[in-house]
Amino acid sequence: MSDSNGIVLRMENITKTFPGVVALDNVSIDLYKGEVLGILGENGAGKSTLIKILAGNYIKDSGDIFIDGQKFEIKGPAEAMSSGIRVIYQELNTINNLTVAENIFIGEQLVKGPLKIIDWKGMNKKAEELLAVMNVKLDPNAIIGDLTVSEKQIVEIAKAISQEAKILVMDEPTAALSEEETQSLFKIIQALKTKGVAIIYISHRLKEIFEITDRVTVLRDGKKVGTLKTKESDSNKLVEMMVGRDIKDMYPKRHVPIGGVVMEVNNLGAEGFDNISFKLRKGEILGIFGLLGSGRSSLVKALFGANKIKNGEIIVNGKKLRIKSPGMARDAKIGLVPLDRKIEGLALMMGVKENITLANIKELGKSFLIARNQERRKAGNWVDEIGIRTPSVEQEVNSLSGGNQQKVVLAKWLESGSQIIILNEPTRGVDVGAKIEIYKLMQDLCEKGSSIIMISSELPEILSIADRIIVMSKGRFTEEYKICDASEEGLLRSACL
Amino acid sequence: MEKAVKKYSGFLSFLRTPTPTLIGIYIVMMLLFSLTSDKFLTIQNIKGIYNNFAVFGILAAGVTVVMIGGGFDLAIGSTAGLAGIVSSVLLMKGIEVATPWVFLIAIAIGCTVGLINGLIITKVGINPIITTLGTLAIFRGVCYFWADLNPRVYNVFVQNFGRIYLGNVFPITTLYIIIAFVALTLILKFTRFGRDLFTIGGNETLARLAGIPVDRIKILSYVISGFFCSVAGLLLISQLGSGRPEYGTGAELEVLTIVVLGGVVVGGGRGNYLGVFIALIIIQTITNGMVLLNVPVFLRMVVKGALLVLVIAIDAFRNKRHLQLY
Incomplete structure (x- = not known):
């Protein structure tokens, strides 16, 4: 970490804009040989954009990148890789029906002989060696589809270091890992460090940042707030840098009286989860916490009729319902703000107005016209009521910011008269100001008598906003917490049971 | 961050489509043809151009609906051929089914083919390109069942259906196209069916999650396409005076070229009939101009193919910044 080790990577004054958004504004970072640099920031702070520029997935608008002191234009992923930059993304990029060894050597298969025939034996042997470096026992011939999420991640790391990796970027690598698996990942990182690999470690879990990084750079709203030596910082300081305000203002929570049961789920089972039971009360925000692969998203889809229910029952307002399609869920006054709004929540090419009315268009006018x-009036009312910032109701939602897009999705269900609103990671990819607005909006809705099921993997968020939290792990229910008994450690422990 | 980028909206949104590029090319071509051929700018010739594109225009009307919903229909040529040959057989001397029945049967055939396509695509879940590639072959095969009959059309009403000129200048087929395009424009803009269709084409996952009856709407779009195939089939036998099993062969390529040049996005969610209409006129004018200039057939095809790629490339280039977001 000392300067004598030399700078492997320097990104200088990087700027990147998307239509309507400055994603990165003059951000600079340095990375030394053999160090772990943490990059910390809220969702939407620009972490992913920075990484995608480094990986050659995005082209920067301006700024310079130096590798080993040499100015380097990254024009595409192939160039980034050839200069020793490897990225492990949060979403796994393994191919499920290939073996461990095949996945490790995708695109870089070992060959032998003049005909360049694939050297299976050599590949399996090399794969075994790579896994051994990381102290992992995995059969190179195992099919990826049969592995657990964390094992898949190990394969991703092996793939990244199979070629000489100079700079290794890990984007939220522990999102799907249990505590133990996280510890073994840290051992791998230590081993790579001693080999001189420079590592960029992206996370919003402070505990991990303190445990594994040497220095930490904080980004907020596309700007660099500062870089600190990890040893010389503490969590209060980092949080303040991250959110730019006091933590209490970040998660406004007010008291909403909670009424009777509006939804009861008994022993519900479908693909991805089984035997889930809970009750939801009027005016309540029920939090559901779980790691990647815990079945929380499958549960939500089943509640909404998008996944086939195998067993169990759903009772809404005392009536037993068989929800077989999203249309039936809508008619039962259930709304879903999905995980990925661009894929499941919005028609990006259409206007604000069309997006708000599309689920309830049969109520607009009595005839087929x-x-x-x-329609314009109704959409306009929602725009005013929940504060969607848009030049007009005709505006394409594509050009709105993440927070406003999220509000459009919500308005769609409000327009359909939803009383039970399911939000899957409601503040993902939304800037800090809009986050606070969404929290306030959720509580406004509860005050008016709606009930909310909120799925979130952001611990501070779920701990501050939910009234009650149930935890899922591997498709099962593990624990229920009253908010006064819940803590970060407790939730994480239950999530790994 | 709230400052949204608003370039073209409302009526001007057509500036975002390939249409302006196309109009530019059209002007250049018009100048070129009228300077090099003295026959080009005659009423006789222009009448001909408009009457010749009747079949393609009617087929484009239906395909546009399907494509806005994110679908694809390669079976249009075969379906039109089938409706045409069956109608001409029914009109043959000795059979002579009453004219209204012939029209009804032809329309029933087209709609049934559309229904079959729609059901296979939505209920069985086969990709629309594969499905309609299959039905393209199947129904073309069926056409050849009547290959030996060589039915000529003597029915005067059917003969006139695709041939008369209003006031001796304006082809009635162009009126059909204008009626169809205007009606469909209104349907797409003002009915729930139209709105749902655009939603499905824009984002089918979302449409399903919003409780929109996706399958029903998609099936209906293929039935509409089938309906226009029937009309095109009747136009074919009217204009050509007989029913032949090969009528309409290759029409799908010509029509898809027109529709795509007209700014209908492959994959769905975007498209309008003004663009399709302009593309229709331009493609036909260029074809006609090249015929008058004695451009050899091979070169005509090369020019048309190159035009498609060129216009779409210019379009992609102009919208590059717009697309980069995803």
């Missing part, structure tokens, strides 16, 4: 004036 759309009552366009009524």
Whole structure:
């Protein structure tokens, strides 16, 4: 970490804009040989954009990148890789029906002989060696589809270091890992460090940042707030840098009286989870916490009729329902703000107005014609009521910011009269200001008598906003917490049971 | 961050489509043809151009609906051929089914083919390109069942259906196209069916999660396409005076070229009939101009193919910044 080790990577004054958004604004970082640099920031702070520029997935608008002191234009992923940059993304990029060894050597298969025939034996042997470096026992001939999430991740790391990796970027690598698996990942990182690999470690879990990084750079709203030596910082300081305000203002929570049971789920089972039971009360925000692969998203889809229910029952307002399609869920006044709003929540090419009315278009006018004036008025009302910032209701949602897009998705269900609103990671990819607005909005809805199921993997968020939290792990229910008994450690422990 | 980028909206949104590029090319071509051929700018010739594109225009009307919903229909040529040959057989001397029945049967055939395509695509879940590639071959095969009959069309109403000129200048087929395009424009803009169709084409996952009856709407879009195939089939036998099993062969390529040049996005969610209409006129004008200039057939095809790629490339280039977001 001392300067004498030399700088492997320097990104200088990097700027990147998307239509309507400055994703990165003059951000600079240095990375030394054999160090772990943490990059910390809220969702939407620009961490991913920075990494994608480094990996050649995005082209920067301006700024310079130096590798080993040489100015280097990264024009695409192949160039980034050839200069020793390897990225392990949060979403795993393994191919499920290939073996461990095949996955490790995708695109870089070992060959032998003049005909360049694939050297299976050599590949399996090399794979075994790579896994041994990381102290992992995995059969190179195992099919990836049969492995656990954390094992898949290990394969990803092996793939990244199979070629000489100079700079290794890990984007939220522990999102799907249990405590133990995280510890073994840290051992691997230590081993790579001693080999001189420079590592960029992206996370929003402070505990891990303190445990594994040497220095930490904090980003906020696309700007660099500062870089600190990890040893010389503490969590309060980092949080303050990250959110730019006091933590109490970040998660406003007010008291909403909680009424009777509106939804009861008994022994519900479908693909991805089984035997889940819970009750949801009027005016309540029920949090569901779980790691990647815990079945929380499958549960949500089943509640909404998008996944086939195998067993169990759903009772809404005392009536037993068989929800077989999203249309039936909508008619039962259930709304879903999905995990990926661009894929499941919005028609990006359409306007704000069309997006708000599309789930309830049959109520607009009695005939098969759309009552366009009524539509414009209704959409306009929602825009005002929940504060969607848009030049007009005709504006394409594509050009709105993440927070406003999320509000459009929510408005769609409000327009359909939803009383039970399921939000899957409601503040993902939303800037800090809009986050606070969404929290306030959720509580406004509860005050008006709606009930909310919120899935979140952000611990501070779920701990501050939910009234009650149930924890899932590997498709099962593990624990229920009243908010006064819940803690970060407790939730994480239950999530790994 | 709230400052949204708003370039073209409302009527001007057509500036975002390939249409402006196409109009530019059209002007250049018009100048070129009228300077090099004295026959080009005659009423006789222009009448001909408009009457010749009737079949393609009617087919484009239906395909546009399917494509806005994110679908694809390669079976249009075969379906039109089938409706045409069956109608001409029914009109043959000795059979002579009443004209209204012939029209009804032809329309029933087209709609049934559309229904079959739609059901296979939605309920069985086969990719629309594969499905309609299959039905393209199947129904073309069926056409050849009547290959030996060589039915000529003597029915005067059917003869006139695709041939008369209003006031001796304006082809009635162009009126059909305008009626179809205007009606469909209104349907797409003002009905729930139209809105749902655009939603499905824009994001089918979302449409399903919003409780929109996706399958029903998609099936209906293929039935609409089938309906226009029937009309095109009747136009074919009217204009050509007989029913032949090969009528309509290759029409799908010509029509898809027109529709895509007209700014209908492959994959769905975007498209309008103004663009399709302009593309229709331009493609036909260029074809006609090249015929008058005695451009050899091979070169005509090369020019048309190159035009498609060129216009779409210019479009992609102009919208590059717009697309980079994803």
